[in-house]
Amino acid sequence: MSIDLKTVKHISKLSRISLDEQKAKKLETDLNSIFKWIEQLNELKTENIEPLSSIAETKLRLRKDEIKSKNIREEILKNSPDDNKDFFVVPKVVE
Amino acid sequence: MSNITDLSLSELVSNIKNKKLSSHDVTSEYVKRSKKSKNLNTYIEETFEAALKKAKEFDSKPDLNKKLPGIPMAIKDLFCTKNVKTTASSKILNNFIPTYESTVTQNLWNDGAILLGKLNCDEFAMGSSNETSYFGNVISPIDKDLVPGGSSGGSASALAAKLTPATIGTDTGGSIRQPASFTGTVGLKPTYGSCSRYGIVAFASSLDQAGPMTRNVNDAALLLEVMSSFDNKDSTSVDFKRPMYSKDLSKDIKGKKIGIPKEYRVDGMSEEIEKLWEDGKNYLKDCGAEIIDVSLPHTKFALPTYYIVAPAEASSNLARYDGVKYGFRTEGNNLIDMYEKTRSAGFGDEVKRRIMIGTYVLSSGYYDAYYLKAQKVRRLIKNDFNNIFQKVDAILTPSTPSSAFKIGDKSNDPVSMYLNDIFTVPVNLAGLPGISIPAGLDKKGYPLGLQIIGKSFDEQNILNIAYSMEDKINFKFNLKEWWMND
Numbered sequence: 183m184s185i186d187l188k189t190v191k192h193i194s195k196l197s198r199i200s201l202d203e204q205k206a207k208k209l210e211t212d213l214n215s216i217f218k219w220i221e222q223l224n225e226l227k228t229e230n231i232e233p234l235s236s237i238a239e240t241k242l243r244l245r246k247d248e249i250k251s252k253n254i255r256e257e258i259l260k261n262s263p264d265d266n267k268d269f270f271v272v273p274k275v276v277e
Numbered sequence: 278m279s280n281i282t283d284l285s286l287s288e289l290v291s292n293i294k295n296k297k298l299s300s301h302d303v304t305s306e307y308v309k310r311s312k313k314s315k316n317l318n319t320y321i322e323e324t325f326e327a328a329l330k331k332a333k334e335f336d337s338k339p340d341l342n343k344k345l346p347g348i349p350m351a352i353k354d355l356f357c358t359k360n361v362k363t364t365a366s367s368k369i370l371n372n373f374i375p376t377y378e379s380t381v382t383q384n385l386w387n388d389g390a391i392l393l394g395k396l397n398c399d400e401f402a403m404g405s406s407n408e409t410s411y412f413g414n415v416i417s418p419i420d421k422d423l424v425p426g427g428s429s430g431g432s433a434s435a436l437a438a439k440l441t442p443a444t445i446g447t448d449t450g451g452s453i454r455q456p457a458s459f460t461g462t463v464g465l466k467p468t469y470g471s472c473s474r475y476g477i478v479a480f481a482s483s484l485d486q487a488g489p490m491t492r493n494v495n496d497a498a499l500l501l502e503v504m505s506s507f508d509n510k511d512s513t514s515v516d517f518k519r520p521m522y523s524k525d526l527s528k529d530i531k532g533k534k535i536g537i538p539k540e541y542r543v544d545g546m547s548e549e550i551e552k553l554w555e556d557g558k559n560y561l562k563d564c565g566a567e568i569i570d571v572s573l574p575h576t577k578f579a580l581p582t583y584y585i586v587a588p589a590e591a592s593s594n595l596a597r598y599d600g601v602k603y604g605f606r607t608e609g610n611n612l613i614d615m616y617e618k619t620r621s622a623g624f625g626d627e628v629k630r631r632i633m634i635g636t637y638v639l640s641s642g643y644y645d646a647y648y649l650k651a652q653k654v655r656r657l658i659k660n661d662f663n664n665i666f667q668k669v670d671a672i673l674t675p676s677t678p679s680s681a682f683k684i685g686d687k688s689n690d691p692v693s694m695y696l697n698d699i700f701t702v703p704v705n706l707a708g709l710p711g712i713s714i715p716a717g718l719d720k721k722g723y724p725l726g727l728q729i730i731g732k733s734f735d736e737q738n739i740l741n742i743a744y745s746m747e748d749k750i751n752f753k754f755n756l757k758e759w760w761m762n763d
Contacts, residue, residue, distance in 0.1 A: 185637070197592065197636045198599070199629055200617040212630055212691055213637070219692050220581040223650055226657070233652030234659055236483045237469045237708030238513040245509070257376040261603035270602055273612050 185213045281306040286348065286443040286496035287523075293339075293346045300339070300347025300391065303442075304332035307349050307393060311440045316760040317416045319435040321354045322362045322395040331391045343389030344503050351441040353432045354395035355402055356382045356487070357476040361392065365478040366400045366410035369598045369605045369623030379476025380508045381445065381487045388503045393441055397431030400625045401595065402452055402480045404428050405697040408688050409627040416684075417460060418756050419723060423681045426456030432490050433460040438760065443491045443500055447477060449484045450583055451677075451701025454713035457490055458676035458726030461715040461754045463743070464490045465497045466701075468733045469708035470515030472501075473508035481590035482513075484583075484705045494714065494744045498522035501736060520737050528745045531565035535742070536669035540576035541700060543678060549719045550675045557673055557716060557727045560749035561742070569669055573661040578654050579703040580695060585638050585651035586706070591628075592635025598623060630691065659707045666732050671742055674700050676713040676726035700728060710736045714743045715752040724754060 190210045194201045201209065264271040281303055284292065292298040308325045328349055335347035357363045357375035364370045378386075386392070399409040407415040407430025415430040417423040418438035425434040429446030433456030436444050446453040448466035457464025465488045472487040479485065489500035502522045508514040537558065542551075558568050600606030600619030607622045609615030624632070638647035665672065678699055687694040704711040709730055716727040727746070731739035 189637075190633070193633050193637050193640065196640060197629075197632050198596075198613070198616040198620055199624065199632065200621040209630065209633060213633065215692055216584065216630075216634065220584060220647070223578055223581050223585075223654055226575075226578060226654060228650060228653035228657070231653040231656050233649055234656040235652055236513065237659070238515065242512050243509075254376075258602075260376055261373055263372075263600055263604065263606035272601055273609060273615055275612050 185210060185217060282310050282439040284442070285492050287499055289348060289442055290344070290346060290499070293348070294341045300332040300335040301329065303347070304328050304349040304391060304393075307441060311351070311393065313761045313763065314438055314440050316762065317418060317434050317438055318413055319396055319415055319431040319438070319440060320351065320394045321364055321366065321397050321412050321431070324361060324392050324394050328391050328393050335389070335391070340389065344499065345385060345388045345390040347389055347391060348442060349391045349393045350385065350443060351393040351396050351435050352382060352444055353398050353429050353446045355398060355447050355478045356445070357478070358382055358392060358395065361395065363395065363478070364411070365402070366398050366412055367624065367628070368411045369619070370478070371411070371605055373604055375476070377476060380473035380506065380510060381477070381504050384503055384506055385445070396435055396444065399428035399430065400628050401478065401591070402428040402447055402449055403591070403627050403631055405451070405455060405694055406682070406684070406687065407431065408684065409625055411625060414684055416760065417681060418760060419460065419681065421759070422683050423723070424459070424684050426459035426681060428452040429456050429490065433457055433462060436460070436462050436490050436492065437756065443489065443496050445487055445500070445504065446490050447485055447487050448705065449480050449587060450705050451698040453488045453490055454676050454701050454711055454726070454728060455698060457713045458715070459681035459724065461724030461752065462490060462492060463494055463497050463712065463714050464488065465501060465712040465736070466704065466710060467501060467505060467736055468710045470513055471505045471710070471734065471736070473506060473511040473514050475508055475510035479594040481587040482594060483590060484587060494740060494747050495523060495526060497712065498526050498740050515734070517734055522737055522740055525737055526744055527741050528564070528748065530742050530745050533566045533671065533742065534569050534669040535561050535566050536569050536571035536665050536672040538571050538573040538576065538665070538672060538674065540573050541674045543699065546678060550678065550725065553717050553725050553727065554673070554675055557746065560746050561673065563749060564745045566742070571665045571669060571672070573665060573703070575654065575657045575661050576703060579658055579706055580699055582651045582654045582658065583698075583702045583706060584634065584695060585647050586655060588631040588635035589639050589648050590635070592632045592639065595628070595632055655706050658703055662707045662709060670732070671739055672730040674728045674730065676700060676728040680719045680721065680723035680725055704730050709733060710739055712739050712743050714747055714750070715754065716750050717752070718754070
């Protein structure tokens, strides 16, 4: 199965990474060589195998739903790329 | 006494405890040497002045019961350090100053260690040569044209060049063990769940583990002892009784059964690596261990599996970098445009490539064929190890298929770069502990490593085996200090 330029552009859209034509073409080549190599997994029959999503196959621990951090607004906003000290600011979303 | 920077971590600890050296003596020597070693490009952020001040503070009220009393240490820039810039070697985090501390680094400071600075690595730990860093590639102290390995390349280079007495790295597919092998140092990836992942910039959450990188096995045991802890802040942290690894370190491995997996004898493996492996077996026999041939039939599928699982998890983890709450931002015409431009300008090529792979294998129509398939093969790989560990106590393999390569040699061919991790990746997929120890030199005079893989939470056993072998191998490697400036 090969990945065409249209698919590369679609994945870039899904990934929220803009690509110029040259980068898209380079990625088309890279991804095709990587996936050609990945295809060897098809040699294996895996119909009845249970997928393994994590090595820590234990039940996740539960904890009380309680507030542990207090008054950390300043800390949270400290690294904001925008200068505003009260909110995170993004381009206008609603007209 | 020999040069302070020639002493191992354990030797420094005992000298400070015996009051033969102060923390300031040690810290100032490392600061001096680090300042003369800028050519290696190991540091991203230096905290030398703060370190010297902390060393003085320590000396004024020395708590000598600590395990790392006043020991200076530079660490991989993937660990969040409170009020100290943490970049993951990415432009997108170039201005990020965490307001919290990672659990593993907090454990170091709680036990007396002092931060020297943050070390270069591959961007978001994605790479095997340290060439993907936004801050430029790290140079190996072995040769100016040589990569130190990756992703913990800055850590390996700084350790080998004696700019830090020991260091910590992270290992998702070999990022501790491969650079350790390339630089003639010791690197240990603990069992998944041993060291907390809290505050470590996430790459692939089901594979990432932090671990020690040191000059000898004893130091690795000591550092692991400090790093490893149960942590409520990491939902996959495992609550088990952690041994005193350094105290319990022993050279008695008589009767231990060591497996030699035939599938690790890969096509085109050099005679040097074959011989290294053979020598390793003989050393183990000399120590009274029993060598058993075993089979891990799904080994060749580990890398392609990894290159589905790791990018899938990475594409999800890295979705958080959107230029809104922290990090780098490029303005756009609207919200989506801002996201796309920020991520396009903020991530390097390898990171973009992996996000794209991950997004593709998780996308509608391809999930079953790739992601689910990989998870099933991951089960088969784990089962291989489970079967073998019914019969043996540990496994011996080479750490890497070759010694360190030249800068630029593999950077245009992603698959050949990925093949570097062929012996280390299966260990991450199965969540097992693995240690790489220096075992010899190739014809070019570059270090080669051997890897010992253990059962889950059996770090003590692989440390003991490594400790016994270290003695027999008696690895000697003298670096010419060509990189030093006055």
